[in-house]
Amino acid sequence: MAEKLYLYPLWLRVWHGINALLIIALIVTGISLQYSNTQFMIIPFDLSVSYHNISGIIVSVNYLLFFIANFISGNIRFYRISLKGLFQQLIRQSMYYLSGMFKGESSPYPVTADRKFNPLQKVAYIVVMYVFMPLVIISGIALLFPETIVPRVFGFSGIHLTALLHSAVGFGISLFLIIHVYISTTGKPISRNFKSIMTGWH
Numbered sequence: 001m002a003e004k005l006y007l008y009p010l011w012l013r014v015w016h017g018i019n020a021l022l023i024i025a026l027i028v029t030g031i032s033l034q035y036s037n038t039q040f041m042i043i044p045f046d047l048s049v050s051y052h053n054i055s056g057i058i059v060s061v062n063y064l065l066f067f068i069a070n071f072i073s074g075n076i077r078f079y080r081i082s083l084k085g086l087f088q089q090l091i092r093q094s095m096y097y098l099s100g101m102f103k104g105e106s107s108p109y110p111v112t113a114d115r116k117f118n119p120l121q122k123v124a125y126i127v128v129m130y131v132f133m134p135l136v137i138i139s140g141i142a143l144l145f146p147e148t149i150v151p152r153v154f155g156f157s158g159i160h161l162t163a164l165l166h167s168a169v170g171f172g173i174s175l176f177l178i179i180h181v182y183i184s185t186t187g188k189p190i191s192r193n194f195k196s197i198m199t200g201w202h
């Protein structure tokens with residue numbers, strides 16, 4: 001029997017649960033806003049706008065709490081990365097996900113008390129939490145207060161460019177979510193990682 005590790009403290013689980021539910025709400029309302037026209041609406045336009053704005057504000061405050069708590073609690077140490085040998089580590093982990101895993105090989109970077117994430121997870125979490133989330137939040141706040149946006153940038157409308165950035169990063173987060181949930185199912189048994197993020201124990 002493998003050692004039991006307490007890797008997901010309560011604050012992290014609460015942050016993650018709120019974040020997961022609201023990001024799904026943001027994706028659904030965001031797609032509805034993007035593809036609505038006067039003939040076809042997935043969700044009535046005014047409702048989508050309200051749900052999207054409210055969810056966005058809660059996700060932003062929740063993110064700020066995650067950002068602070070991640071430093072204070074020391075959980076940030078699991079996100080530290082060394083560029084030396086990183087490329088080889090990413091290839092090794094990718095080969096495991098693409099082939100080794102299906103042949104019953106064991107994970108090249110198993111979870112330990114000092115290593116919660118494998119190298120691919122680390123890079124994905126750093127990009128999503130420290131690049132995508134700040135970008136989508138800042139561009140979202142700017143779109144909530146469009147008077148703060150520079151009117152023209154190199155001849156293009158500043159609002160359009162901000163909206164383009166917001167949707168592109170939102171698309172990136174949606175893509176991350178699909179891969180993230182799939183990768184979460186690769187535990188043995190399939191439910192293992194989902195139980196961890198709910199109980200805290202790996």
Ligand code: HEM
Pocket residue numbers: 007008012016019020021023024075078116121125128129173177180181184193194195196197
């Ligand atoms: C249905 C939605 C989701 C499910 C089922 C889910 C599932 C999981 C699971 C099982 C874990 C623990 C395993 C691991 O560390 O990889 C985890 C951790 C994590 N998830 Fe999710 N997730 C969801 C949505 C999201 C979203 C929307 C984000 C960010 C935009 C996110 C970011 C993270 C991060 C950063 C961790 C690591 C937290 C830490 O330990 O510091 N997740 N998730």
